[in-house]
Amino acid sequence: MYYDKESIEVLLRLILELCGEDAVKVVKVLLNEAEANDDTLAEKSGMRLNQVRRVLYDLLDKQLVVYKRDVDKERGYYIYTWSLNREGLREIIRERKRLVLARLKERLQYEEQNMFFACPNGCIKRMTFDKAMEQQFKCPLCGSMLQNFDNSKILNKLRLKIESLERDLAHR
Ligand SMILES: [Zn+2]
Known part of the structure:
Protein backbone atom coordinates (compact mmCIF):
# COMPACT_ATOMS: atom_id res chain seq x y z
CA MET A 1 0.00 0.00 0.00
CA ASN A 85 -7.58 -1.11 6.56
CA ARG A 86 -7.24 0.75 3.31
CA GLU A 87 -11.00 1.13 2.81
CA GLY A 88 -11.58 2.24 6.39
CA LEU A 89 -8.84 4.84 6.19
CA ARG A 90 -10.13 6.14 2.91
CA GLU A 91 -13.55 6.51 4.47
CA ILE A 92 -12.32 8.51 7.48
CA ILE A 93 -10.27 10.76 5.23
CA ARG A 94 -13.40 11.35 3.12
CA GLU A 95 -15.41 11.96 6.27
CA ARG A 96 -12.89 14.58 7.31
CA LYS A 97 -13.07 16.23 3.90
CA ARG A 98 -16.87 16.35 4.10
CA LEU A 99 -16.59 18.06 7.47
CA VAL A 100 -14.13 20.61 6.12
CA LEU A 101 -16.45 21.20 3.14
CA ALA A 102 -19.42 21.84 5.42
CA ARG A 103 -17.39 24.38 7.44
CA LEU A 104 -16.18 26.13 4.30
CA LYS A 105 -19.76 26.44 3.06
CA GLU A 106 -20.85 27.98 6.35
CA ARG A 107 -17.94 30.39 6.15
CA LEU A 108 -18.84 31.27 2.56
CA GLN A 109 -22.42 31.98 3.56
CA TYR A 110 -21.19 34.26 6.33
CA GLU A 111 -18.95 36.13 3.90
CA GLU A 112 -21.75 36.43 1.35
CA GLN A 113 -24.39 37.61 3.78
CA ASN A 114 -22.36 40.21 5.60
CA MET A 115 -20.97 43.59 4.74
CA PHE A 116 -17.66 44.42 6.36
CA PHE A 117 -15.91 47.59 7.41
CA ALA A 118 -12.33 48.34 8.34
CA CYS A 119 -10.28 51.26 9.64
CA PRO A 120 -8.22 52.92 6.87
CA ASN A 121 -5.33 53.18 9.37
CA GLY A 122 -5.38 49.47 10.03
CA CYS A 123 -6.41 49.64 13.73
CA ILE A 124 -9.42 47.43 13.11
CA LYS A 125 -8.99 44.77 10.52
CA ARG A 126 -12.63 44.04 9.94
CA MET A 127 -16.05 44.43 11.54
CA THR A 128 -19.54 43.56 10.42
CA PHE A 129 -22.11 46.14 9.38
CA ASP A 130 -23.95 45.86 12.72
CA LYS A 131 -20.78 46.40 14.74
CA ALA A 132 -19.76 49.31 12.53
CA MET A 133 -23.18 50.88 12.98
CA GLU A 134 -22.83 50.57 16.76
CA GLN A 135 -19.62 52.58 16.39
CA GLN A 136 -21.39 55.07 14.13
CA PHE A 137 -18.97 54.00 11.42
CA LYS A 138 -16.01 55.49 13.27
CA CYS A 139 -12.93 53.57 14.32
CA PRO A 140 -13.18 53.12 18.11
CA LEU A 141 -9.39 53.48 18.36
CA CYS A 142 -8.44 56.40 16.12
CA GLY A 143 -11.79 57.95 15.26
CA SER A 144 -11.37 57.74 11.47
CA MET A 145 -14.37 56.95 9.33
CA LEU A 146 -14.59 53.23 8.71
CA GLN A 147 -14.34 52.13 5.10
CA ASN A 148 -16.04 49.38 3.22
CA PHE A 149 -13.95 46.22 3.35
CA ASP A 150 -13.82 44.33 0.08
CA ASN A 151 -14.03 40.60 0.80
CA SER A 152 -14.10 39.46 -2.83
CA LYS A 153 -10.64 37.85 -2.53
CA ILE A 154 -11.80 35.84 0.47
CA LEU A 155 -14.95 34.86 -1.41
CA ASN A 156 -12.93 33.70 -4.41
CA LYS A 157 -10.57 31.66 -2.27
CA LEU A 158 -13.44 30.00 -0.44
CA ARG A 159 -15.28 29.19 -3.67
CA LEU A 160 -12.16 27.65 -5.20
CA LYS A 161 -11.51 25.51 -2.12
CA ILE A 162 -15.13 24.37 -2.06
CA GLU A 163 -15.05 23.51 -5.75
CA SER A 164 -11.87 21.50 -5.44
CA LEU A 165 -13.13 19.59 -2.39
CA GLU A 166 -16.41 18.84 -4.12
CA ARG A 167 -14.56 17.54 -7.15
CA ASP A 168 -12.35 15.43 -4.93
CA LEU A 169 -15.34 13.96 -3.06
CA ALA A 170 -17.20 13.23 -6.30
CA HIS A 171 -14.44 10.78 -7.29
CA ARG A 172 -14.85 7.49 -5.60
ZN1 LIG B 1 -8.46 53.41 13.37
Missing part, protein backbone atom coordinates in the same frame (compact mmCIF):
# COMPACT_ATOMS: atom_id res chain seq x y z
CA TYR A 2 1.38 3.36 -0.94
CA TYR A 3 0.62 6.73 0.67
CA ASP A 4 2.05 10.06 -0.39
CA LYS A 5 3.62 12.31 2.23
CA GLU A 6 0.57 14.55 2.53
CA SER A 7 -1.82 11.65 3.03
CA ILE A 8 0.45 10.22 5.69
CA GLU A 9 0.36 13.53 7.57
CA VAL A 10 -3.44 13.71 7.35
CA LEU A 11 -3.67 10.10 8.36
CA LEU A 12 -1.40 10.40 11.41
CA ARG A 13 -3.21 13.54 12.59
CA LEU A 14 -6.50 11.70 12.34
CA ILE A 15 -5.17 8.66 14.17
CA LEU A 16 -3.86 10.94 16.93
CA GLU A 17 -7.29 12.57 17.29
CA LEU A 18 -9.25 9.35 17.14
CA CYS A 19 -7.05 6.93 19.06
CA GLY A 20 -4.19 8.80 20.71
CA GLU A 21 -0.40 8.81 20.64
CA ASP A 22 0.15 5.08 21.15
CA ALA A 23 -1.97 4.38 18.09
CA VAL A 24 0.22 6.72 16.03
CA LYS A 25 3.28 4.64 16.97
CA VAL A 26 1.57 1.43 15.89
CA VAL A 27 0.24 2.91 12.65
CA LYS A 28 3.72 4.25 11.78
CA VAL A 29 5.08 0.72 12.04
CA LEU A 30 2.24 -0.60 9.88
CA LEU A 31 2.95 2.07 7.27
CA ASN A 32 6.53 0.78 7.03
CA GLU A 33 5.89 -2.92 7.36
CA ALA A 34 2.64 -3.32 5.40
CA GLU A 35 1.77 -6.13 7.82
CA ALA A 36 3.06 -7.27 11.17
CA ASN A 37 2.13 -9.47 14.12
CA ASP A 38 1.71 -8.30 17.71
CA ASP A 39 5.29 -9.10 18.68
CA THR A 40 6.82 -7.21 15.80
CA LEU A 41 4.54 -4.26 16.47
CA ALA A 42 5.54 -4.21 20.13
CA GLU A 43 9.22 -4.43 19.28
CA LYS A 44 9.20 -1.79 16.55
CA SER A 45 6.97 0.66 18.37
CA GLY A 46 8.86 0.23 21.63
CA MET A 47 5.65 -0.54 23.49
CA ARG A 48 4.60 -3.38 25.73
CA LEU A 49 2.63 -6.22 24.17
CA ASN A 50 -0.54 -5.56 26.17
CA GLN A 51 -0.33 -1.87 25.28
CA VAL A 52 -0.02 -2.74 21.59
CA ARG A 53 -2.98 -5.10 21.82
CA ARG A 54 -5.14 -2.47 23.47
CA VAL A 55 -4.28 -0.05 20.66
CA LEU A 56 -4.96 -2.69 18.01
CA TYR A 57 -8.43 -3.45 19.39
CA ASP A 58 -9.22 0.23 19.45
CA LEU A 59 -8.03 0.59 15.85
CA LEU A 60 -9.98 -2.51 14.90
CA ASP A 61 -13.10 -1.17 16.58
CA LYS A 62 -12.80 1.99 14.48
CA GLN A 63 -12.19 -0.13 11.37
CA LEU A 64 -8.75 1.31 10.79
CA VAL A 65 -6.90 -2.02 10.79
CA VAL A 66 -7.66 -5.54 9.66
CA TYR A 67 -6.09 -8.82 10.69
CA LYS A 68 -5.64 -12.32 9.46
CA ARG A 69 -5.36 -15.24 11.80
CA ASP A 70 -3.02 -18.19 11.37
CA VAL A 71 -2.25 -21.13 13.58
CA ASP A 72 1.30 -21.46 14.83
CA LYS A 73 1.57 -25.23 14.48
CA GLU A 74 4.71 -25.62 16.57
CA ARG A 75 3.38 -23.76 19.54
CA GLY A 76 -0.28 -24.44 18.91
CA TYR A 77 -1.78 -21.00 19.14
CA TYR A 78 -3.10 -18.29 16.91
CA ILE A 79 -0.92 -15.62 15.38
CA TYR A 80 -2.60 -12.40 14.29
CA THR A 81 -1.10 -10.47 11.42
CA TRP A 82 -2.22 -6.88 11.26
CA SER A 83 -2.37 -4.37 8.46
CA LEU A 84 -4.00 -1.02 7.81
Whole structure:
Protein backbone atom coordinates (compact mmCIF):
# COMPACT_ATOMS: atom_id res chain seq x y z
CA MET A 1 0.00 0.00 0.00
CA TYR A 2 1.38 3.36 -0.94
CA TYR A 3 0.62 6.73 0.67
CA ASP A 4 2.05 10.06 -0.39
CA LYS A 5 3.62 12.31 2.23
CA GLU A 6 0.57 14.55 2.53
CA SER A 7 -1.82 11.65 3.03
CA ILE A 8 0.45 10.22 5.69
CA GLU A 9 0.36 13.53 7.57
CA VAL A 10 -3.44 13.71 7.35
CA LEU A 11 -3.67 10.10 8.36
CA LEU A 12 -1.40 10.40 11.41
CA ARG A 13 -3.21 13.54 12.59
CA LEU A 14 -6.50 11.70 12.34
CA ILE A 15 -5.17 8.66 14.17
CA LEU A 16 -3.86 10.94 16.93
CA GLU A 17 -7.29 12.57 17.29
CA LEU A 18 -9.25 9.35 17.14
CA CYS A 19 -7.05 6.93 19.06
CA GLY A 20 -4.19 8.80 20.71
CA GLU A 21 -0.40 8.81 20.64
CA ASP A 22 0.15 5.08 21.15
CA ALA A 23 -1.97 4.38 18.09
CA VAL A 24 0.22 6.72 16.03
CA LYS A 25 3.28 4.64 16.97
CA VAL A 26 1.57 1.43 15.89
CA VAL A 27 0.24 2.91 12.65
CA LYS A 28 3.72 4.25 11.78
CA VAL A 29 5.08 0.72 12.04
CA LEU A 30 2.24 -0.60 9.88
CA LEU A 31 2.95 2.07 7.27
CA ASN A 32 6.53 0.78 7.03
CA GLU A 33 5.89 -2.92 7.36
CA ALA A 34 2.64 -3.32 5.40
CA GLU A 35 1.77 -6.13 7.82
CA ALA A 36 3.06 -7.27 11.17
CA ASN A 37 2.13 -9.47 14.12
CA ASP A 38 1.71 -8.30 17.71
CA ASP A 39 5.29 -9.10 18.68
CA THR A 40 6.82 -7.21 15.80
CA LEU A 41 4.54 -4.26 16.47
CA ALA A 42 5.54 -4.21 20.13
CA GLU A 43 9.22 -4.43 19.28
CA LYS A 44 9.20 -1.79 16.55
CA SER A 45 6.97 0.66 18.37
CA GLY A 46 8.86 0.23 21.63
CA MET A 47 5.65 -0.54 23.49
CA ARG A 48 4.60 -3.38 25.73
CA LEU A 49 2.63 -6.22 24.17
CA ASN A 50 -0.54 -5.56 26.17
CA GLN A 51 -0.33 -1.87 25.28
CA VAL A 52 -0.02 -2.74 21.59
CA ARG A 53 -2.98 -5.10 21.82
CA ARG A 54 -5.14 -2.47 23.47
CA VAL A 55 -4.28 -0.05 20.66
CA LEU A 56 -4.96 -2.69 18.01
CA TYR A 57 -8.43 -3.45 19.39
CA ASP A 58 -9.22 0.23 19.45
CA LEU A 59 -8.03 0.59 15.85
CA LEU A 60 -9.98 -2.51 14.90
CA ASP A 61 -13.10 -1.17 16.58
CA LYS A 62 -12.80 1.99 14.48
CA GLN A 63 -12.19 -0.13 11.37
CA LEU A 64 -8.75 1.31 10.79
CA VAL A 65 -6.90 -2.02 10.79
CA VAL A 66 -7.66 -5.54 9.66
CA TYR A 67 -6.09 -8.82 10.69
CA LYS A 68 -5.64 -12.32 9.46
CA ARG A 69 -5.36 -15.24 11.80
CA ASP A 70 -3.02 -18.19 11.37
CA VAL A 71 -2.25 -21.13 13.58
CA ASP A 72 1.30 -21.46 14.83
CA LYS A 73 1.57 -25.23 14.48
CA GLU A 74 4.71 -25.62 16.57
CA ARG A 75 3.38 -23.76 19.54
CA GLY A 76 -0.28 -24.44 18.91
CA TYR A 77 -1.78 -21.00 19.14
CA TYR A 78 -3.10 -18.29 16.91
CA ILE A 79 -0.92 -15.62 15.38
CA TYR A 80 -2.60 -12.40 14.29
CA THR A 81 -1.10 -10.47 11.42
CA TRP A 82 -2.22 -6.88 11.26
CA SER A 83 -2.37 -4.37 8.46
CA LEU A 84 -4.00 -1.02 7.81
CA ASN A 85 -7.58 -1.11 6.56
CA ARG A 86 -7.24 0.75 3.31
CA GLU A 87 -11.00 1.13 2.81
CA GLY A 88 -11.58 2.24 6.39
CA LEU A 89 -8.84 4.84 6.19
CA ARG A 90 -10.13 6.14 2.91
CA GLU A 91 -13.55 6.51 4.47
CA ILE A 92 -12.32 8.51 7.48
CA ILE A 93 -10.27 10.76 5.23
CA ARG A 94 -13.40 11.35 3.12
CA GLU A 95 -15.41 11.96 6.27
CA ARG A 96 -12.89 14.58 7.31
CA LYS A 97 -13.07 16.23 3.90
CA ARG A 98 -16.87 16.35 4.10
CA LEU A 99 -16.59 18.06 7.47
CA VAL A 100 -14.13 20.61 6.12
CA LEU A 101 -16.45 21.20 3.14
CA ALA A 102 -19.42 21.84 5.42
CA ARG A 103 -17.39 24.38 7.44
CA LEU A 104 -16.18 26.13 4.30
CA LYS A 105 -19.76 26.44 3.06
CA GLU A 106 -20.85 27.98 6.35
CA ARG A 107 -17.94 30.39 6.15
CA LEU A 108 -18.84 31.27 2.56
CA GLN A 109 -22.42 31.98 3.56
CA TYR A 110 -21.19 34.26 6.33
CA GLU A 111 -18.95 36.13 3.90
CA GLU A 112 -21.75 36.43 1.35
CA GLN A 113 -24.39 37.61 3.78
CA ASN A 114 -22.36 40.21 5.60
CA MET A 115 -20.97 43.59 4.74
CA PHE A 116 -17.66 44.42 6.36
CA PHE A 117 -15.91 47.59 7.41
CA ALA A 118 -12.33 48.34 8.34
CA CYS A 119 -10.28 51.26 9.64
CA PRO A 120 -8.22 52.92 6.87
CA ASN A 121 -5.33 53.18 9.37
CA GLY A 122 -5.38 49.47 10.03
CA CYS A 123 -6.41 49.64 13.73
CA ILE A 124 -9.42 47.43 13.11
CA LYS A 125 -8.99 44.77 10.52
CA ARG A 126 -12.63 44.04 9.94
CA MET A 127 -16.05 44.43 11.54
CA THR A 128 -19.54 43.56 10.42
CA PHE A 129 -22.11 46.14 9.38
CA ASP A 130 -23.95 45.86 12.72
CA LYS A 131 -20.78 46.40 14.74
CA ALA A 132 -19.76 49.31 12.53
CA MET A 133 -23.18 50.88 12.98
CA GLU A 134 -22.83 50.57 16.76
CA GLN A 135 -19.62 52.58 16.39
CA GLN A 136 -21.39 55.07 14.13
CA PHE A 137 -18.97 54.00 11.42
CA LYS A 138 -16.01 55.49 13.27
CA CYS A 139 -12.93 53.57 14.32
CA PRO A 140 -13.18 53.12 18.11
CA LEU A 141 -9.39 53.48 18.36
CA CYS A 142 -8.44 56.40 16.12
CA GLY A 143 -11.79 57.95 15.26
CA SER A 144 -11.37 57.74 11.47
CA MET A 145 -14.37 56.95 9.33
CA LEU A 146 -14.59 53.23 8.71
CA GLN A 147 -14.34 52.13 5.10
CA ASN A 148 -16.04 49.38 3.22
CA PHE A 149 -13.95 46.22 3.35
CA ASP A 150 -13.82 44.33 0.08
CA ASN A 151 -14.03 40.60 0.80
CA SER A 152 -14.10 39.46 -2.83
CA LYS A 153 -10.64 37.85 -2.53
CA ILE A 154 -11.80 35.84 0.47
CA LEU A 155 -14.95 34.86 -1.41
CA ASN A 156 -12.93 33.70 -4.41
CA LYS A 157 -10.57 31.66 -2.27
CA LEU A 158 -13.44 30.00 -0.44
CA ARG A 159 -15.28 29.19 -3.67
CA LEU A 160 -12.16 27.65 -5.20
CA LYS A 161 -11.51 25.51 -2.12
CA ILE A 162 -15.13 24.37 -2.06
CA GLU A 163 -15.05 23.51 -5.75
CA SER A 164 -11.87 21.50 -5.44
CA LEU A 165 -13.13 19.59 -2.39
CA GLU A 166 -16.41 18.84 -4.12
CA ARG A 167 -14.56 17.54 -7.15
CA ASP A 168 -12.35 15.43 -4.93
CA LEU A 169 -15.34 13.96 -3.06
CA ALA A 170 -17.20 13.23 -6.30
CA HIS A 171 -14.44 10.78 -7.29
CA ARG A 172 -14.85 7.49 -5.60
ZN1 LIG B 1 -8.46 53.41 13.37
